[in-house]
Amino acid sequence: MEDTISGRSHQDRRAISERRVIEAAKSKISTLQLAEHLQGHGVTPGRATRCPMADHEDRHPSFFVYQDTDSWYCYGCLRGGDVIELARHAWGYEKHEAKMAAADLLWEFGHEIPSKPPSWFRKQERQRDTRAAIEQTRKNIVRRRIFKYCILPILEHIEDEQERAKESLRAFADLKDLLP
Numbered sequence: 001m002e003d004t005i006s007g008r009s010h011q012d013r014r015a016i017s018e019r020r021v022i023e024a025a026k027s028k029i030s031t032l033q034l035a036e037h038l039q040g041h042g043v044t045p046g047r048a049t050r051c052p053m054a055d056h057e058d059r060h061p062s063f064f065v066y067q068d069t070d071s072w073y074c075y076g077c078l079r080g081g082d083v084i085e086l087a088r089h090a091w092g093y094e095k096h097e098a099k100m101a102a103a104d105l106l107w108e109f110g111h112e113i114p115s116k117p118p119s120w121f122r123k124q125e126r127q128r129d130t131r132a133a134i135e136q137t138r139k140n141i142v143r144r145r146i147f148k149y150c151i152l153p154i155l156e157h158i159e160d161e162q163e164r165a166k167e168s169l170r171a172f173a174d175l176k177d178l179l180p
């Protein structure tokens with residue numbers, strides 16, 4: 001009998017701490033703040049901007065942040081929700097991992113995390129590697145596109161084939177230094 005009671009209260013405590021983390025993250029970081037953080041630039045509420053999700057190549061801006069409801073929606077990949085959902089999608093957490101997305105959110109913005117079971121951190125470490133890989137892939141794509149659409153057209157004007165090849169390599173190396 002006593003075991004059942006203590007077991008249940010332990011679960012209750014855990015549920016409370018998970019809710020606390022999510023509530024803390026929601027109260028401290030707004031959807032707009034996270035959207036701007038992910039984009040690396042300002043975002044105007046109610047106006048379309050490119051979707052920050054790594055798995056959505058958003059050619060025509062279709063991502064909206066709504067300040068009155070502190071929410072977001074992407075009309076391209078048909079996802080939306082609150083700041084926790086944005087963190088979860090952007091950082092690759094599963095639906096049942098909302099509390100980890102919330103903890104990550106607090107951590108990312110320099111806030112204290114209400115409770116920190118070690119399993120969170122282990123998982124966070126693993127996720128961090130994944131996110132770094134996604135971020136790098138994204139940068140590589142951007143770099144290749146800049147090269148293709150902004151640099152290659154200039155290089156095409158070089159008549160001499162060898163010089164063009166040499167200049168291409170040099171330009172790509174320069175670009176890699178500028179956009180590592």
Ligand SMILES: [Zn+2]
Pocket residue numbers: 051052053056058063074075076077078
């Ligand atoms: Zn999207």
